[in-house]
Amino acid sequence: MHAEVPVDFRGGGYAPHRVAWASAATLIGLIALWQGLASLGWVSTAFASSPLAIGRALVQLGASGELWGHVSASLRRLAIGWVVGTAAGLVVGVALGLFTLARSPGMAVVSALFPIPKIALVPLFIIWFGIGEGSKIVTLAFGVFFPTVINTLAGVDAVPRGLIRMAQSFNVRPWSILTKIVLPGALPAILSGFRITTSTAIILLVAAEMIGADRGIGAFVLQAGNLYDTDNLLAGIVVLSAIGLSVSWLLGQLERLWLRWR
């Protein structure tokens, strides 16, 4: 008679999944905790304000129209800078991904310029393009351009060459290979890049607006900080966070739509 021992289960874990209510509960809990600490006087509102005060500030800013003035100026710069940088980055990234003649010279330039902190270039761009809109948009576009190039190149490299050879074997034209095989195949990496570049663009937007602007969320936050007006300062930061979340949600929807084949 042999002894019988149950086999231990050891295959669990390493498979985290998202619990929607836990995300919402965590955020609500943190805001409630913050409000509670502020109401009890354990956090000085002179330094950190409170969620209710920030909410009131947002309502006042919205009612006076001041909020929309700053938001619209920021969104305009963000949209133009991001679109210009992204368009240029996509073209260069695809060229580096497909053409030997472009790859080595292009990568040398991209590798040399990519590590430069783009905020450090804002004063230079102000000298080149003036204190107005030009320098801000160029700063954003420049910051967006390099990550777009690198992600697009990685995406093009990741397109299975077997698919391209298949298309060639069926005499599919080069333009169709680009638009029907290469670009859709690179799209997952390009969209991942968009998540990085939209965050980068918001960071650079605020930096550029803090250096030389009287309109825009960055300028508004800086002015509020100079006046020790933490209610409005944090209201500006909430608006920036809302812009970031909205862009992220929009990208998520695009991924769901364009990558539904995965």
Add this chain to the structure above:
Amino acid sequence: MSGQRGVDQRGVGLRVAGVHHAFGDLAVLDGLDFEVAAGEVTVIVGPSGCGKSTLLGILGGLLQPLRGQVLLQGTPAADCLNPLTFVFQDFALVPWRSVAANVALVLEDTKLSRADRERRVADMLALTGLSAFADAWPRQLSGGMRQRVGIARALAVRPAVLLMDEPLSALDAQTRGLLLEEFVALIARTGATTVYVTHNLSEAARLGQQILVMGRRPGRIRAVLRIQTPLSERWADDPALQTIERELWELLRADAADADREVLHAR
């Protein structure tokens, strides 16, 4: 499989003249000369790494030989949109296109009107039993169904020569058996000249009218076998085919063992 078009003998063959190929210093093909007769199935067998797929790439114009050339013999039919088309081992389906769109891809740059393209795609899906899966994504299909899409795509352009690169090797044994019989029926129906690369000797005996046996790298033609029995009169357990399988194995055994050791060494 429903019939959308009748038997169509296209009458196009291939002649391979003095083809050599190498990847860097590694000689892969060493002076190949042979003919692929119009309307016949030529099977190429050989040990791993002997250059079978490289040869097929050269036949289809996807690789440029170091020396020598491949000549198309005869004139493709008027409705032929692409004389040489491939069926790939890994299916090479575009994952972001539906089944129907994968087949349509190879027609979109042709002179066919939109209506003709749609009709042609529907015909090919019907021919390969895929009509119910027209809107499915490739990832939703089994391996056998994916390869049927590969076949539908290849036949959609009415090829004169069908180049099949180990089309069953990624499939399980049962699906292989089923699909092999479908291939036999499709080849007989379309009459397209076929070059079929495989390392599976029973597939070679079932399909081959001419079987080219390649030696290990650098690949040369070691033997040419001809089977006169028509495809429609062969069956899987046919003793005559089993004799041919054994004959092929005897020709390949030593090279296959050497190739296996070579691959292990290379790892």
